[in-house]
Amino acid sequence: MSNQQPETLKVGVVGIGWAGQQHIKAYKGIEGVELVAVAAMEADLLASLKDEYAIPHTFARWEDLIELEGLDAVSVAVPTFLHAPIAIAAMETGLHVLSEKPLARNGVEGQAMVDAARKAGRVLDVAFNHRRRGDIQKLKGIMDAGELGRPYYAKASWLRRSGIPMLGSWFTNPELAGGGPLADIGVHVLDYSLHLLGEPKVLSVSAATHSELGPRGLGGNARYSAMKSSHKFEVEDFATAFLRLEGGGTLILEAGWAAYREETDLLDFTVYGTDGGAELRAVGASMAPVADLRIFKEKDGENADYEVVAEPGRAHDAVVEDFVNAVRGGPQEWGAHDGSVALSRALVLDACYRSALEHREVAL
Template sequence: MNPEKSEAPAPLKVGAVGIGWAGQQHLKAYSTIPGVEIVAVAGMEEELLLALQAEYAVPHAFLRWEDMIGHQELDAISVAVPTFLHAPIAVAALERGLHVLSEKPLARTADEGRTMVAAARKAGRVLDVAFNHRRRGDIQKLKSIIDAGELGRPYYAKASWLRRTGIPRLGSWFTNPQLSGGGPMADIGVHVLDYALHLLGEPKVLSVSATVHAELGPRGRGGSARFSPMSAEHAFEVEDFASAFLRLEGGATLLVEAGWASYREMDDVIDFMVYGTDGGAELKAKGSPSAPVGELTIFTDRDGENADYMPEAQPGRGHQAVVEDFVKIVRGGESVWGDHDGSLALSRAEIIDACYQSAREAKEVRL
């Protein structure tokens, strides 16, 4: 007898552009997934590039991203570089038929994001964005509670990510709007916006009213060695604190705060608070994003009596889960690729654009 043998699927060959912290998270995740081969890596820091090439046994290393995406063996790439490079790299890769997983935000502006989404649709390839904070275990636990209807209909929510001395590299590309797209609203506020709307069930945002402040960064305050040394390449031309009031379809409202620097307690905090018709919830993760699990409290009653409780949540898997899902989608074939064209990340970019417009014009902006 000669029973037919099923052939193992061909390995998925991936590469990474960008070798900073985020790029290293992608490399680490890819290296743990069976059937995935890291065949190329690109970065401008030659010493680090060669060290990562050796650590992950990557056969090809490039100083220029243009050379890497021209590599014939690639099926997919991760893009983990400064924001102004997201669109050119992603579009070039998609046009070559590669699937793309990009770091957040999608792009500097919604217009740039639209070119990326259009390229993904034209190529029939996946464009995904690494929103890793929605993968936190405490956020996933709260999501399951809200989805189960325990809180009834949410009607007001507040979410924030606040730092005291967390401006990433004062005077670097982060603080130049032409390179970054904005300050903390674009950098960490997009995470807050993403996990908040995810928790609320993706309601449509009808309008935003936002303010931004640049009180510490322009005076050289609010930076920290934790986020890398000070730099003098660029002036501080973005905000260091932003807040936005969002009106949601169905009547609910959401307040979002994002701050790199303000005079507050030293520990960073990521939080989310929601009031619903049958209950409420509060999540606070101090020391974030390093804190693996925050403190989650559910406020409710049973038969007129207080029934508040604190559910347990497991640590999330962050970039590991993001990369695993990306690989699963790519392996899912053309029947699923069309559902992952970057549209969700584009909706976040449109809201961020509206926030900055509202702050500039001092008025509410409808989407």
């Protein structure tokens, strides 16, 4: 691909699970973008999507897709262990890459992806769609305006009662997934929390992981367990981490696929600042388009709390649109999209898993 941007951006998608289908829909909705190819192993579903979205080329092998002449960019929406090999090969071919989260199984693979993006001079973005929630963006605006003062403590979580994804699938194999809920949904919590807090550097972590329900065949349900395989349950089903931040702040994270708690999933964020506080609660987690958002303030010695109403976010539509805009921005824009933010998240997760394994605080 040359540095001269074509009028029509030609894109492909690798993977047609839930995430891959979100990318397909998003690309089809952007003017000047042509979805020319999709690669996946599920032949029947691939044929159905080819007809539904009028996709010119379909492949069983991703290697064939990235060699397609005239292709400009590709979305990688496959199991985590495939992110690095596909993304690196695509960037070496000259393609821009939008990868699903997490960036990779670990920081070593993530660094290799970032290095490949920098060497090729191509965009590497990662789909952190939850920071694009309307309520999180609204809270971000309030915090950036200084309304809460300096944030010094935050607590955030994504918790499920019976939400182990595809119990017995690649999700529960550490070699394929890189980890359990901390890597799967916890990376979203980590991302939107640090995003809201203004990207403070994480100095150290102290974490614990638990695997109490999954190994006993508990904690899955029809919604999350659509696929069975022979993989044992070898990851955590609950994780918690205490993060020390530059400037003296602290952040506590919780990520759980399964626990004896309320039936409805919860995604939340609480922050205390020197001039105010905030609490965001999405009961229903990702299925709740708008969270309850309350701001806690004081005026003239009296409580001056108020509720904020936000619009639903655009999730993957916004993520894909951002990626397309970055690619269209040309070489002067590409360097700012090298995957380094996603790499920083991967390094924090690595430190959390090491801390849990060694029962000690780990410095980054």
